[in-house]
Amino acid sequence: MPDDENLRPGLTDLVWPRRTSRLTLRPLTVDDVDAVHAYRSDPDVGRWLGRPARSREEVMASHFTEQDLAHSLAVEVSGAVVGDMMLVVEDAWAQRDVREQARGSVAVLAWVLSPVHHGRGLMTEAVEELLRICFEDLDVRRVRAECFALNEPSWRLMERVGMRRELHGVRDSLHRDLGWVDTLGYALLADEWRAAPRLPVVE
């Protein structure tokens, strides 16, 4: 836990690894660059990502800086990295006089899974654990994520884990190949997550 009790904990303050029935989650390290490059350089994956990652050098420069690593988790199956997730804690918007109460209250999530492993519910399992980390360990009050509306696997995943579609931006985002396209915003509140039924934690 951080020294200052007024600060919320970050990913680096938690105990790792975390296990689910099929997965191990742990902080991403520079040793994972080849595994991450293998799936992020796939055009079917890169199509939906914000930053190009065609070469190993591009992946290294855009995902393995010290700042990236502080916000990134590796998703392992049987000791092999098959995906990664991002978790950034940010302040909610607030009026100036109550701004302190909104500090670090929102977690922004993102995810990538190797196409070899699509269609098995692995990222759903990983994101369910990530929500547990957000609400139980990091104590945020709200989790949010966004995707292109055309990225149906990603928004279907958000609906599977119980997130609510809250925003539909009409042709608000510029895609490198598709031009101006729609985006969707999903979110979930801590009290909603606590009220939802779920499987017990794997020890």
Ligand SMILES: CC(C)(COP(=O)(O)OP(=O)(O)OC[C@H]1O[C@@H](n2cnc3c(N)ncnc32)[C@H](O)[C@@H]1OP(=O)(O)O)[C@@H](O)C(=O)NCCC(=O)NCCS
């Ligand atoms: C977004 C992404 C992670 C979704 O991958 P995915 O394989 O669909 O997601 P999951 O691993 O959770 O698997 C869910 C699928 O497996 C099926 N499935 C099989 N067994 C399952 C189980 N035990 N539990 C849940 N789902 C299961 C589900 O029905 C679902 O398939 P469907 O959408 O055809 O119904 C993947 O498409 C990806 O990495 N895309 C590229 C990067 C990207 O777009 N990132 C997001 C940017 S915003």
